[in-house]
Amino acid sequence: MSALVGIVRSPGQAQERAETTLLRGVRALRGVRYGTELAVGNVNLAVLEDDHGICPARVKKHDRRSSANGRVDVSLGNEERGEALRAILFSTGEEVALERQLLARRPFYFARRQDGALVFSDRVDAVLAMLDRSPGLSPAGLAFFLTQYGVPAPWTVVEGIWKIGPGRRLALRAGGDFRISDNVTGAALPHVRAGKLTPDEVRDLVRKALSERADLADGAGILLSGGLDSTIVLAQLKDLDLPPERSYILRYTDPLFDRYDWDARYAWLVAWKFGLDIENVAIDPGVRVRVLLNRLLGQANEPVADPAMIPLYLAAKAAAQQEIRVLWDGRGADELFAAPHTNANLDPWYWWFLAPAPVRQVAGRLFTTVFGKPGSRKKAKWLAEDLPTSVFWQESVFGPQELEKLGPLPLEPVLEYFEGLRRRGRENHPGGLAQRTEWETWLAEQNQPLAETVARMTGVQFHSPFLDEHIVLRAMGVPFRERVPRGPNKRILRDAFRNDVPREVLRRRKRGLGTPVGWWVQEMQEQVRYDVKLLRATFGDDLLRWNEVERFLTDVRTEPVIRWQLLSLVSWLRLHLVESRSASPRAILRSETVLSPARKESL
Template sequence: MCGIAGLISFGRARDAAAVVRDMTAALTHRGPDGEGWWSDGEAALGHRRLAIIDVVGGAQPLVNETGSVRVVCNGEIYNYRELRSELQARGHHFRTASDCETIAHLYEDDGPDAVAKLHGMFALAIWDRAAERLVLARDRLGIKPLFYTSGARGFGFASEIKALVAGRLTQRQVDPGALLHYLSCGYVPGAATIYRDVQRLAPGELLVADRDGVRRRPYWVWQPGLAPRSRAAAEEELRSLLMAAVREHLVADVPVGAFLSGGIDSSVVSILAAAASPTPLRTFSVTFPEDRVFDEARFSRQVVRQIGSGHTEIPLTRAQVLSAVEPALDHLDEPFADPSLVPCFEIAREARRHVKVVLSGDGADELFGGYTKYLGEAYAARAPRSLMWLLARVSALGPCGRGNRLEEAVRLLRRLTDGGGIPDTGRRYARWAQVCGEAEVRALVPDLSAGHPASDLFAAEALRFGALDHGDPINRMLYTDCRLGLPGDMLAKVDISSMANALEVRVPFLDHRVVEFAFRVPGRWKIGGIRGKRILRRTFRDLLPPEVRRRGKRGFEPPVGEWFRTELRDLFWDVMKTGSRYLPCVRRDAVETLYRQHATRRADRSKELWALFGLHWWASRQRTGV
């Protein structure tokens, strides 16, 4: 895992090498083990290295035999050994044992289409000197990020926006439409970023830049195929695919560990990894000694006893999580409203003391229906409007929040009734997924609210899949989440929190073959009764401890709702005041209304308040806004 940067000037700048050195320095946290540069005048590539494979000899940029092709890559190519053997059989000569050197030789043979042969997580750049052509590519699910901009100094790219800022390649003008979408989603979805002149490469996308311009196209498109002939056949195929994916994800020249929360997803990954690992597996879990409701230690310990892993428990106190707020939010290049970033940041920092690489269970919820909103989709579409109205009235009578089980039940019921009456799948899901509803966005930023609402994005994605899915509303919702929420929120959070601490996180569930299989499985096999991930539970029922197999989904969000009423109250208003210098577009009276509703427990506004808190924090640190 690494950080990459580059600038192709196409004759417009003579200082490309110096610019890329500045860009690469801004990515030191991603790769503390080494740095490398290459330049031929108008093209320059830079790399920061976290050494995982070929620790001694795998420094980048990498090159083909003739020096005409140069490569920098952030990520891992899991099928590199098979590719290397094929390439050597065709006469290619390798200089290193690096997994990423295969990219240069594949490109020699197949051009940009070579990317489709790579299995792994990656964001890569290839400079073809003879053709004066730059090729960028991002892995199929968007596990690794890649940003780019084109301006007076040329075409620049980097693993993080802060590198483009360090290279003075962006004007940092905030895009009002992106800010609107951030308030709605809690992140900036799709290919846009918070800045007008910076874009992100989409998952599964290829970009080619040369003197004729910039062209983008997908190199991988998932489509629903024929469903397995039976549930038993589906379980057998899932088991085989996931076991193979976990084996591939263990490829490394340094020790590999696993995050083990005690949930189904991380338990399955840890159990399979322990069986496949040639050395005893290291596992890591979090405990919450001050909050037994959120503490999952009794579940993770059952798995540890079963697999015999070397286990480390990371106790997180309220004070520790609160102390991580500042470093976590200070690291952000864009506003980001997922509060679980904060404990993830602290966990990554602690795990990095022991290993460089961990496996994670991320992605299983989005493939197999693990979140409560998917259960809502299973029932809301069929529920009579009158029942939704009645449930909404009942939920309005109780206190709403996350402070105890009653408040949590009321909160979930309100969410169900809020979106359950909307007939369209995409727009219904958009309402459940949104941080701020369209009415709240209009109240907060009335002068910016003329653009397309975020619900249009969700509806468009659901419609795209709906043309192919044979009317399966569950898979339509899961697909929409995989296209928007997974890369925009979940995977972004994992990359930000882990790479800020030089920790590589691998996600076996997001092997593209597992993903393709998951969308051949009918939604009704994923959700049954009041539980999701039904097929996952059944497939690994012989391996999972019974108590782990039966347990429901437990989120990983810190209790920011309570914090805003107590420890974070003064800081919240201080941040609002400081950030408002750069965000005069945000109405103070609308913020006060949301806070008052939350403080009196009339409504749970923790998501909206955290989004505003994060936005104003980011604006004050970056000294920009709209």
């Protein structure tokens, strides 16, 4: 995919130095080539093209006769579908505006250099290469990643590097100032207001989204999981006379992992009923996980906590070998129409969160005193805390004790973010607040960037009608209980497409994509110990206790999802913050003591 790299010089910075900095950022990117160079006043911008030709950049110049302030617009992605990044260079040359539309698959990253210049790019490697200091770890970013899977904007796991959230606009000025605003030319995630969403309306919206993307249907395939979402997409494509050429089904070759093939059996059934050619994507449990993980995380802008990244990459690679350039899937349906697990625990107590805080705290103490069991103490915490805090602990991957063992990570920014999310969305239902959290942390910052990374590596794009801008705005704008009514999970989708989906799929309980995470992590124990030792020597134990990180990773009793999350984090940090720098990792490991800040600065 195309990329943008830019710098806003400080008033006293020379043009030659800015161009050198920009070139350093361009050289850090792989798989791209020079397209266009733009220089307006204090702003220098390089537009790069990739070899696959996916998502080409569009440069549009406005002169003063056709625009109030003559400017240059550079966009990546489809603006009509709300998936674009835009950079606007104004004729004054003192400012550049960066915009991220609601469904853009990657954000803009930016940082301030020590010389006062601001550097930016949609690829974090370019920003890291343009920095004039050694990057460190962000306490708030690590707290977000370890509790919520993803890091919402404006934070990242790298200290001093920020990003723009979905539907946000950033203004960078030559003096080194920047300002983030919520209003952009595109849409932003709406707040909840009164309204009703019917199954017939959902059906019409999905069909309209597929019809508007008819240009993608020629030579397309579909990734079938055997679940409700991908089956709905296939049924509507067939009904609209836009059938995919073949279906891709993930399956494991070793009988030891038959339980992960449960999805494949339903997927075969769906493909047979709709008359599709079946392409089995065989996943060997002994696959070279270390090589694939390094390859994927080396291209990723941030750590990826989803172990499905490896099966998705293998499916896209198989499609690319058969000259398939688009794979349909059902991403986004869960974040819009499925009840989060948080809802099951907190929904019965919804009315309780409307009570004053002192009343909740007293009731929580009484509850603990009367029952006095460990489980009751956890439930008392739900009763005593406010809604954002309760939803945070329900959504958190690590519990309070595990987080305390890992290190002194600050939770205040995370709790403030939850409160701000509730206030901006006017969402007072625990399930609705959990859904918005999953949208901004998981879908926008993990799932969508993962699809973009796989597309950049294979040339195959993933598309889902549930990520259409009209569906997202309509669904997220109604109260939680209107789009997620009580009853079977995704009830509104089951009612809307009851006559299109096989009964076996309608009756099936929801299951995620099965991956043998424990097996994979166990196969990488030698790599894990090397990574942890390297990161301890580079960053020290002030923020994360690396011995505890290693214990979580090597202990087979640790939950697989936690082990994979930590594995992704340490691997990404090694690839982007240690091995990509000028210092040799072996030289770092030869040091018996933690590197001093001065030594780090020289790396």
